[in-house]
Amino acid sequence: MITREEIQNIAILSKLFIDENELDTLTQDMAQIITFADTINTAVEELEDFEDINNLSNVFREDEVLPSYDRSLILKNVDGGENGYFPVKKRV
Amino acid sequence: MEKTKGKIKYLGELLRNKEISCQELTTKYLESINQDNGKLNAYVSVTEQEALDTAKAVDKKIASGEELSPLEGIPMTLKDNISTKDIETTCCSKILQGYVPIYNATVWDLLKSQNAVLLGKTNMDEFAMGSSCETSCFGGANNPHNLAHVAGGSSGGVASAVGGNIAAYGLGSDTGGSIRQPASFCGLVGLKPTYGAVSRYGLIAYASSLDQIGPITSTVEDAALVFDAISKKDPMDSTSQGGAEPTLAKLNQDIKGLKIGVAKEYFEGVRDDVKKALEQSIKTYVSLGAQIVYFDLPVLKYALPVYYILACAEASSNLGRYDSIRYGYRTDENYHSIHEMICKTRSEGFGKEVQRRILLGTYVLSSGYYDAYYKKAQRLRGAVVKAFQNAFQSCDVILTPTVPMTAFEQGFSSKDQIETYQTDICTVPINIAGLPAISIPCGFDSKGLPIGMQLIGNTFCESTILNAAYQFENACANQIYKNVDLGVKL
Numbered sequence: 001m002i003t004r005e006e007i008q009n010i011a012i013l014s015k016l017f018i019d020e021n022e023l024d025t026l027t028q029d030m031a032q033i034i035t036f037a038d039t040i041n042t043a044v045e046e047l048e049d050f051e052d053i054n055n056l057s058n059v060f061r062e063d064e065v066l067p068s069y070d071r072s073l074i075l076k077n078v079d080g081g082e083n084g085y086f087p088v089k090k091r092v
Numbered sequence: 093m094e095k096t097k098g099k100i101k102y103l104g105e106l107l108r109n110k111e112i113s114c115q116e117l118t119t120k121y122l123e124s125i126n127q128d129n130g131k132l133n134a135y136v137s138v139t140e141q142e143a144l145d146t147a148k149a150v151d152k153k154i155a156s157g158e159e160l161s162p163l164e165g166i167p168m169t170l171k172d173n174i175s176t177k178d179i180e181t182t183c184c185s186k187i188l189q190g191y192v193p194i195y196n197a198t199v200w201d202l203l204k205s206q207n208a209v210l211l212g213k214t215n216m217d218e219f220a221m222g223s224s225c226e227t228s229c230f231g232g233a234n235n236p237h238n239l240a241h242v243a244g245g246s247s248g249g250v251a252s253a254v255g256g257n258i259a260a261y262g263l264g265s266d267t268g269g270s271i272r273q274p275a276s277f278c279g280l281v282g283l284k285p286t287y288g289a290v291s292r293y294g295l296i297a298y299a300s301s302l303d304q305i306g307p308i309t310s311t312v313e314d315a316a317l318v319f320d321a322i323s324k325k326d327p328m329d330s331t332s333q334g335g336a337e338p339t340l341a342k343l344n345q346d347i348k349g350l351k352i353g354v355a356k357e358y359f360e361g362v363r364d365d366v367k368k369a370l371e372q373s374i375k376t377y378v379s380l381g382a383q384i385v386y387f388d389l390p391v392l393k394y395a396l397p398v399y400y401i402l403a404c405a406e407a408s409s410n411l412g413r414y415d416s417i418r419y420g421y422r423t424d425e426n427y428h429s430i431h432e433m434i435c436k437t438r439s440e441g442f443g444k445e446v447q448r449r450i451l452l453g454t455y456v457l458s459s460g461y462y463d464a465y466y467k468k469a470q471r472l473r474g475a476v477v478k479a480f481q482n483a484f485q486s487c488d489v490i491l492t493p494t495v496p497m498t499a500f501e502q503g504f505s506s507k508d509q510i511e512t513y514q515t516d517i518c519t520v521p522i523n524i525a526g527l528p529a530i531s532i533p534c535g536f537d538s539k540g541l542p543i544g545m546q547l548i549g550n551t552f553c554e555s556t557i558l559n560a561a562y563q564f565e566n567a568c569a570n571q572i573y574k575n576v577d578l579g580v581k582l
Contacts, residue, residue: 026451038397050473077190077192088430091429
């Protein structure tokens with residue numbers, strides 16, 4: 001059964017903060033979902049490795065430089081950025 | 093308007109015959125959105141200027157006697173996870189509020205090149221994670237057949253808009269049933285194409301090995317028309333194969349001798365009125381000359397957990413990109429490190445269901461659990477693929493319910509998570525196997541809510557399922573379609 005500590009550990013890996021008040025409910029919810037996921041471990045069928053769907057394979061091409069987006073466009077969603085960079089506040 | 097005559101063709105004829113101008117038609121739709129969107133909550137943004145500008149260009153073409161392409165001038169909508177240049181695209185998540193893409197999704201480029209009139213972006217479960225549209229940060233979309241019921245999910249907004257006649261058609265995305273289930277709940281046609289038939293470039297990713305874009309429409313003919321317009325090979329999506337043959341021209345094929353597969357596992361736990369409607373549909377197909385082939389699909393019992401393991405694993409990776417640095421929501425300035433800024437942003441920006449799925453995905457991919465969950469689920473995925481391949485040795489099409497029930501009441505999905513997941517049992521195996529499937533209405537329950545039937549085809553056999561659906565629609569249009577008292581009156 002998944003524990004509070006495991007949830008906290010997974011949350012760190014997932015870059016999420018879990019509020020202490022929500023931890024018990026979340027642990028219960030996750031335990032229920034994992035029990036449900038465990039159904040697959042009752043499968044007795046002989047199974048082979050599965051690679052991909054519809055027999056897709058990698059498509060390679062020459063590494064040619066093609067036109068890309070202008071820097072000002074890329075920075076549009078951070079109000080134009082600062083001196084051509086994505087701004088974050090100094091916190092060190 | 094005749095029931096089975098496609099709405100798109102019908103509106104196109106009005107434009108070509110100059111019975112209505114494109115600007116008048118667009119204005120009527122915009123007025124209807126204004127009037128009915130408060131009840132339906134289908135649209136999360138309305139793109140009035142974009143719509144009117146396109147309509148003006150179409151009117152100019154009509155005036156100069158130029159030929160119109162089939163989708164030209166037809167007012168439509170896109171689910172809010174399909175990127176639209178210079179138009180906010182939020183995935184109905186707080187974390188993407190204010191995000192304005194700098195490029196178009198390929199599907200939108202294809203439709204825009206035909207002068208499709210975009211009315212706005214429609215509501216969805218946050219990041220397409222849900223079956224009721226209720227995880228949207230804008231609140232859920234309502235069912236035009238009964239506003240106290242959900243429109244379904246995750247493409248609930250598209251279904252609500254098309255069902256409520258405040259869009260002629262729309263594009264949704266389907267990772268585990270998100271086109272077919274809302275289409276079923278709202279009495280519409282929803283097509284989930286073969287994995288690779290439609291480019292996903294510009295579709296904000298949920299689970300990349302399962303996601304597909306497809307149409308939600310009022311009739312089968314409309315679905316064929318839209319599918320043909322968006323099914324193209326695209327160098328920007330390495331999984332795109334295009335290649336599906338044009339479907340519209342093949343809609344009038346006789347289905348005498350068509351082998352329709354029916355698996356008993358698909359009818360377990362299905363509500364009585366849904367089962368009854370499906371049995372009646374099977375009889376209709378028999379009367380049209382189809383042969384019914386019964387077969388077993390025991391692997392179906394693993395499909396749902398396999399889906400949730402794989403989809404969440406892929407989501408935990410895909411959603412790792414939301415760090416607030418390059419776009420979207422960022423927490424206030426109360427943080428002491430970049431790590432803290434990212435964690436705070438993600439915890440405040442993602443809703444509870446999205447966080448739960450990221451956590452589950454991280455768990456099944458983590459060291460110690462990878463083999464037991466992710467690897468095992470991948471191998472079972474192979475077994476599901478094989479089971480369908482075997483089934484298609486003896487039949488051309490597989491018939492199932494789309495959902496074991498009809499549209500649930502608002503609030504149902506917040507009560508029991510697993511029970512809600514289980515409503516996806518009929519649709520998820522199709523994404524796991526990468527197959528095409530269509531949902532088409534096949535009757536109503538005692539409350540007057542639509543029931544959906546799902547027809548599954550072999551890979552790239554969209555024309556087979558569309559034709560089978562079209563023949564069914566022609567045979568019983570009056571029993572499967574009911575107009576709702578909302579939307580555009582022409």
